[in-house]
Amino acid sequence: MGIKIQIIAVVLGLTFFFFIAKFIKKKSFNPSYSVMWILVSLFLISIPIFQNVYQYVSHDLLGLDDARHIIYIALIGFLLIFNFYITTKLTKMSDQVQILITNSAILENKIEKLKEGANNG
Numbered sequence: 001m002g003i004k005i006q007i008i009a010v011v012l013g014l015t016f017f018f019f020i021a022k023f024i025k026k027k028s029f030n031p032s033y034s035v036m037w038i039l040v041s042l043f044l045i046s047i048p049i050f051q052n053v054y055q056y057v058s059h060d061l062l063g064l065d066d067a068r069h070i071i072y073i074a075l076i077g078f079l080l081i082f083n084f085y086i087t088t089k090l091t092k093m094s095d096q097v098q099i100l101i102t103n104s105a106i107l108e109n110k111i112e113k114l115k116e117g118a119n120n121g
Helices: 005-027 033-049 051-062 068-120
Strands: none
Touching: 005 033, 005 068, 033 051, 033 068, 051 068
């Protein structure tokens, strides 16, 4: 891997890491999300450190010509996993909203019946 990509990876990793730390400090980040993003930043920072390991995995295990492809594969894999996680959360929240709407309609109906009963009695 070239020195430029190593520098870019470290700068991006450190930038992500500091932004994540800032959001964690402000408590505006869910802890499970922060763990995932910290792992991404550590992966980016690790690129120059474990360059030989990534080249071994890329060339010998996966048969890729360029070791940079392992970086793309890992980051795309992370994003797919993250997207799946967000989709499951969104589905769960959508179901909860539907239940909340149903319960709200039932309570509203009961309140209207109580008001009608109070006006008639």
